[in-house]
Amino acid sequence: MPRRPGQRDSTLETRGKLVTLWNEGVSKREIVERIRQVERWIRREQEGAENNRPLITLSRSSRRPILNDGDKENIIEQAANLPFTITTIIRDALQLNCSIYTVRRIINAGGLRCRRPARKPELTQDQANSRLQFAYDNLNRDWSRVIFTDEKTFCTSTDGKKVLWRSANTRYLPQNIQSSRRSGRISVGYWG
Structure with a gap:
């Protein structure tokens, strides 16, 4: 693992060199110059070696x-x-x-993500049937001879942005759709 800037190298190899130099009777100042570590670290490692503390890196206990x-x-x-x-x-x-x-992290780990819901008008069964019948009736129509227009309505609403927790590829399932309702609070409508 690469070291961060300013992070000291305290590998087992370096610790082994430190103990070897200490056992050979080399002074602290010379050990600092040879190993290029701060004196406080060297003093701590020497005290550990004197107390027979192993040179292994102990795992840290997490919260x-x-x-x-x-x-x-x-x-x-x-x-x-x-x-x-x-x-x-x-x-x-x-x-x-x-x-x-x-x-939020636990919900994400469970496979659910916070997404904007699909907004679709709530249709009655008659409206859904008539739309399906229109699609069947015009299945073979030459749509290149049809001019399409679009209507955009800007509405004011106090609902704000809604979000929901859902798994991937489930946007249009009925339980994940927020039905849009018309309140008559239209400010501007455009045709294009």
């Missing part, structure tokens, strides 16, 4: 995880069952003492 496996499973289950729920509400509902970033 104890704040959440157990059951908590993690509950977080992922909550996000999967209620995909439009934000991490703050998930954390508070499960009464967890962790940050929302921890909750």
Whole structure:
């Protein structure tokens, strides 16, 4: 692994050289010049050698995880069952003492990602059937002779941006679609 800038080389080989020079009776100043390490590091390693401490690098103990496996499973289950729920509400509902970033990392590790939902108008069954019938009726139509126009409506709304937790390639599943509703708050409409 490459060293970071300013990081000292404290490999087993260097430590072995240090102990060998110390046992040969070389002074600290000369050891510092030969090994190119700070004197404090050399003093610490020499004290370790005098106390018969092994030259191996001990593994560092990491922080104890704040959440157990059951908590993690509950977080992922909550996000999967209620995909439009934000991490703050998930954390508070499960009464967890962790940050929302921890909750987000656990949900991501469970295969769910925070995405913008597809916004589609909510159709009745009659509307869906008539659209499907139109598609079947015009299946063989020569569409090169048809002029297409588009309408863009700019609406004001207080809903804000919605997000949901979903897995990959599930954008258009019914549970992942946010139905758009018309409120009559249109400010400007354009045809093109």
